[in-house]
Amino acid sequence: MARVDRGAADVITSDGHHLAQYAAPLRRATVDDPVALPCVGDWAALTRLPEGRYELDAILPRRTAFVRGGVGRDSRGGLSGDSRGQVLAANVDVVFVAEPALHGSDFADLGRVERLLALAWESGARPVVLITKSDLVGEHLAGLLDDVAAAAPGVDLHAVCSVTGEGVEVVRNHLGGSRTAVILGASGAGKSTLVNALAGEEVMETQQVRASDGRGRHTTVHRELIPLSGGGLVIDTPGIRRVGLYEMSRGVDLVFADIEELAEECRFSDCAHESEPGCAVLEALESGELPERRLESWRKLQREAAWMARRTDARLQSEETRKWKVIHKSMRGRGRP
Ligand SMILES: Nc1nc2c(ncn2[C@@H]2O[C@H](COP(=O)(O)OP(=O)(O)OP(=O)(O)O)[C@@H](O)[C@H]2O)c(=O)[nH]1
Numbered sequence: 001m002a003r004v005d006r007g008a009a010d011v012i013t014s015d016g017h018h019l020a021q022y023a024a025p026l027r028r029a030t031v032d033d034p035v036a037l038p039c040v041g042d043w044a045a046l047t048r049l050p051e052g053r054y055e056l057d058a059i060l061p062r063r064t065a066f067v068r069g070g071v072g073r074d075s076r077g078g079l080s081g082d083s084r085g086q087v088l089a090a091n092v093d094v095v096f097v098a099e100p101a102l103h104g105s106d107f108a109d110l111g112r113v114e115r116l117l118a119l120a121w122e123s124g125a126r127p128v129v130l131i132t133k134s135d136l137v138g139e140h141l142a143g144l145l146d147d148v149a150a151a152a153p154g155v156d157l158h159a160v161c162s163v164t165g166e167g168v169e170v171v172r173n174h175l176g177g178s179r180t181a182v183i184l185g186a187s188g189a190g191k192s193t194l195v196n197a198l199a200g201e202e203v204m205e206t207q208q209v210r211a212s213d214g215r216g217r218h219t220t221v222h223r224e225l226i227p228l229s230g231g232g233l234v235i236d237t238p239g240i241r242r243v244g245l246y247e248m249s250r251g252v253d254l255v256f257a258d259i260e261e262l263a264e265e266c267r268f269s270d271c272a273h274e275s276e277p278g279c280a281v282l283e284a285l286e287s288g289e290l291p292e293r294r295l296e297s298w299r300k301l302q303r304e305a306a307w308m309a310r311r312t313d314a315r316l317q318s319e320e321t322r323k324w325k326v327i328h329k330s331m332r333g334r335g336r337p
């Protein structure tokens, strides 16, 4: 599924692109459940109607999903049946976290890498960290990569330069076997430039092009699913570009597996790692094994995740109340003569 609109989707079959209208059962299923709506990256079952049109009958089960809003996938066991979330992209295999080596005058932001990694883990896809614009930091690159590696334990990490093409082949290898990727990263991280380098042609408008063309031009068709010449797909949707920090407590645990592991060694099981005796986290901080910055980052993301969870709970509760009000009302209605 390359692009989705209200009531119809642009689907790619072995013989090209087709517009497929949603079949009635699918339309009905999506009324109460936005998660059941087709989205970019979905695989679908189609029927070719006698008159040559295509109809979209069903979506095949998703392997992975970027879900925005509502309840996370795990909290309610599975994607469907959750009436609140919206799937931004389905069946993504690889999530590239793109962080520029130099952003303005700042070196790569480790906190941002950790945050995007958490999001990537949450989707079920495999994260890979890319330090983009590697040409901008000269001999500082090696040290920078060491720092990033410490913030992304157990995750593949590569330096890429879309200008010289260095590292682009390594990135392409992650897409072998026709895998599907999304690229997360701040504005100006070099995502579009990288997609162009991967595609070997200008498929995406970059900031440079946008700036020199001026605003208000709408000639470029925004492509949301970009097939690469050497195999593999990149999904780039406005939703994925804006994706924030949603229900990511499990993701946070995975990104900070080293701290979680330390915490198991603390004398008290409910240790807050503030000033408790026998705190393994504070000991690691003392010995230099755990960088102060990383502990701070963990605390910050945990606070955010907790806040998100509370907000989600509140919304769930109010929706639940609303639902019951409607049911009560209709029962009262039926009771009347
Ligand atoms: N020196 C250098 N500059 C780069 C590299 N990759 C991208 N740039 C420049 O960085 C700027 C931003 O690149 P884009 O690819 O438009 O960034 P983006 O992440 O797609 O940005 P948004 O579309 O705003 O999200 C452009 O001026 C690029 O020319 C690189 O490897 N080295």
Ligand SMILES: [Zn+2]
Pocket (backbone or CB within 6 Å): 263, 266, 267, 271, 272, 273, 274, 276, 278, 279, 280, 281, 282
């Ligand atoms: Zn502790």
